[in-house]
Amino acid sequence: MQSCLAGRYFNLAAFDDERMVGFYIGEKAGPDFTLMDICVAPDCQGQGIAKQLLAEFIAYSKQHNAENLFLEVRETNVRAIKLYELAGFSEMSVRKNYYPSDDPNKNGFEDAILMGMTLLFA
Ligand SMILES: CC(C)(COP(=O)(O)OP(=O)(O)OC[C@H]1O[C@@H](n2cnc3c(N)ncnc32)[C@H](O)[C@@H]1OP(=O)(O)O)[C@@H](O)C(=O)NCCC(=O)NCCS
Secondary structure, rough: OOOOOOOOOEEEEEEOOOEEEEEEEEEEEEOEEEEEEEEEEEHHHHOOHHHHHHHHHHHHHOOOOOOOOEEEOOOOHHHHHHHHHHHHOOOEEEEEEEEEEOOOOOOOOOOOOOEEEOOOOO
C-alpha cells in the first residue's frame, strides 16, 4: 500500500503487483476525520481489500489524534453499509434525497446516510 496525497487530504492505495486495485481518500479537519471515498476494482471485490483499507483509515486517524470519524453513503449501498457497520460505524442521520438516482423505484433521488464513530473512548 502507498500514499500519494498530502496536507488536509490523505489516502492509501492497494496494489496487486503494479496494478492499483483499491484506494481510500480521507480528509482531516481538526479532530474530525472523514472517509471521502473508498473503492475496490470490481474483479477484486469480496476479497477483504476494502476491509483492510478501512482498517488502515481508522488506524491512521487514531495515530493522528482523530476524535470522530465520519462518512456518507447511499442508502442503497448495502455492501458499503455492511462494511462500515462491521468496522464500528453507526448511523447518525439521514440526508433526504441527497444523491441523484436512476432507480425506477425512486423519484430521481436517494437518501444519504451519515455514519460516524467516536475514537474518544477507544
Ligand atoms: C463497497 C466496496 C468498497 C467493498 O469492497 P470489497 O473489497 O469488496 O469489500 P470486502 O471484501 O473488504 O468486504 C468487507 C465487507 O463488506 C461486505 N460485503 C462485501 N461484499 C459483499 C457482497 N457481495 N454482499 C454483501 N456484503 C458484502 C461484507 O460485510 C464484508 O465483510 P465479510 O466478508 O466479513 O462478510 C466495493 O464494493 C466497492 O468498491 N464498491 C463501489 C464503490 C463504493 O460503493 N464505495 C463506497 C462509497 S460510500
